[in-house]
Amino acid sequence: MAELSKDDLTAVSSLRAAVLRLSRRLRHQRVDESLSPTEMSVLGTLTRCGSATPGELARKEHVQPPSMTRIVAMLEAKGLVSREPHPDDRRQIVVSQTEQAEAILEESRRRRNAWLAELASGLTEDEWRKLREAAPILEKLAEM
Structure with a gap:
């Protein structure tokens, strides 16, 4: 990637700070305070990706096995996950979320x-349109 301009560096810094603040505020909207953000993240990964081995979950969550x-x-x-023998490798287990x-x-x-x-109800129509257009791009960045 080419060297970022001063304006691009400012935009990157602003985006980083805004995403962190918004993420922190969203975390406070938890339903179950007994679950850590990491535990919620693992459950979310199981929802998005389906059942997985602990090693696969560790890679996806960027933690050590x-x-x-x-x-x-x-x-x-x-009672939030169940562990079953791996269908192809009996040395491993597969983790699935429960109902x-x-x-x-x-x-x-x-x-x-x-x-x-x-x-978002406090945004103008133009701001809301831009946010809708930015959502897939932010999702792409989150998956990279």
């Missing part, structure tokens, strides 16, 4: 969407 093993154990103790986890995530999404929609 031993950390993921502990996270999975805590989620299992709370209880799906309900928590659905309520969390509903609550966060309502909060964000309330914020």
